[in-house]
Amino acid sequence: MATKTTSKIIIPGVGTDQDQRIVDALDPQKLKLLNFGVADWMKFAWNFAEKVNYFDSDDHESGNWQDFFVGESKIKSFLEKLETDQSLTPHLTLFICFLKLLDNSRDHFNLLSKRHLDFYYQEILKIEKQSAVPDRVHLIFELAKNVLQDKIDQNTLLDAGKDSTGKKLIFSTEEELVANKITIAQLKNVYHHTKDTVIDKNAIKACEVANSLDGKGKSLPESDAKWYPFGYVKSVYTDSMPELPNARLGFAIASPLLLLKEGTRTINLKM
Numbered sequence: 284m285a286t287k288t289t290s291k292i293i294i295p296g297v298g299t300d301q302d303q304r305i306v307d308a309l310d311p312q313k314l315k316l317l318n319f320g321v322a323d324w325m326k327f328a329w330n331f332a333e334k335v336n337y338f339d340s341d342d343h344e345s346g347n348w349q350d351f352f353v354g355e356s357k358i359k360s361f362l363e364k365l366e367t368d369q370s371l372t373p374h375l376t377l378f379i380c381f382l383k384l385l386d387n388s389r390d391h392f393n394l395l396s397k398r399h400l401d402f403y404y405q406e407i408l409k410i411e412k413q414s415a416v417p418d419r420v421h422l423i424f425e426l427a428k429n430v431l432q433d434k435i436d437q438n439t440l441l442d443a444g445k446d447s448t449g450k451k452l453i454f455s456t457e458e459e460l461v462a463n464k465i466t467i468a469q470l471k472n473v474y475h476h477t478k479d480t481v482i483d484k485n486a487i488k489a490c491e492v493a494n495s496l497d498g499k500g501k502s503l504p505e506s507d508a509k510w511y512p513f514g515y516v517k518s519v520y521t522d523s524m525p526e527l528p529n530a531r532l533g534f535a536i537a538s539p540l541l542l543l544k545e546g547t548r549t550i551n552l553k554m
Contacts, residue, residue, distance in 0.1 A: 311397040317389050321382045325358050328378075352378075420454055424462040432463040470494045473530055474514025482518045489530035490514055498527045 307313050319327075332348035339345050351374060353361045365371070365379065404410045422441070426433060437459045443452035470493040476486045490498030494510050503510060515521050536552065543550075 311400050312394075314396045315393050316395060317392050319389065320386070321379065322358050322362060324382045324385065325353055325361075326355055328352050329355050329358075418452075418454075422454075424460070426462055426464060432461055435460040435462060470512075472512065472514045474516070474527070476516040481520075482516050484516070486516045487530040487532065488514045488516060488527040490527060497525045501525075 329349060329352045332352050335348045336344050337346050337348050337350075353375070371379075405412075420443070424435060435456055437456055439456045441454045441456070443454055446452055472490050472493045474486075474488045474490075476482060476484075476488070478484050488498070492498060492500040493512065493514070494503070495501050496503050496510070498514070511521075511524075514527055515524065517524070517526050541550065
């Protein structure tokens with residue numbers, strides 16, 4: 284029976300994760316007051332040059348200024364080979380340098396919303412920023428084939444590769460751990476569902492073998508060995524999954540007072 288745990292263990296369903304609670308429209312860094320880049324300014328210059336008359340050395344009008352700029356249809360290819368093309372004319376070289384310098388002013392201007400919000404929170408409302416919190420991870424240690432147990436000391440350094448900036452990520456264990464060969468023998472679950480807008484019924488499901496297709500031990504498909512750790516009730520989200528067995532409910536009462544050894548006794552329980 285396929286009981287392995289894969290990266291597909293978390294199955295999409297109803298709910299909202301933490302990332303979905305963040306609205307991009309409320310992020311001041313996403314608000315661009317000015318979003319013109321070099322290509323946009325070149326297109327603007329090309330269209331504006333058409334409206335400006337050109338006068339030759341004899342002060343005669345002879346067309347417009349478009350001949351001094353890159354055509355709108357050629358801007359994309361022009362910028363792609365800009366770094367390697369050595370035949371750029373002096374006036375276009377100065378023009379492109381000026382546009383690239385404009386990026387500094389654009390970036391500074393686009394941070395105006397963030398700076399205003401920071402000023403309001405920090406100077407007006409006097410809200411202090413939360414202190415930095417180190418990342419935490421949960422690790423599973425797997426012993427080598429011929430090792431029965433081994434001790435992992437506190438503050439053992441663990442290499443986690445590199446972050447997005449290329450810096451090494453190092454984690455350390457918070458406490459001492461003795462790893463051994465103990466494994467989970469069985470996985471069972473009980474799932475209690477109260478009716479909601481999606482599933483209009485109450486139900487209690489119980490699985491003798493949680494990591495199986497039907498909750499009773501049927502093998503999971505090797506191509507997609509995923510299962511619900513806490514169980515589920517049949518719905519539009521689990522339409523391809525079989526119905527799980529209903530739980531058999533009951534209760535027991537235990538007390539030293541019930542240890543009656545002599546005669547025939549009648550016990551009345553009032554609840």
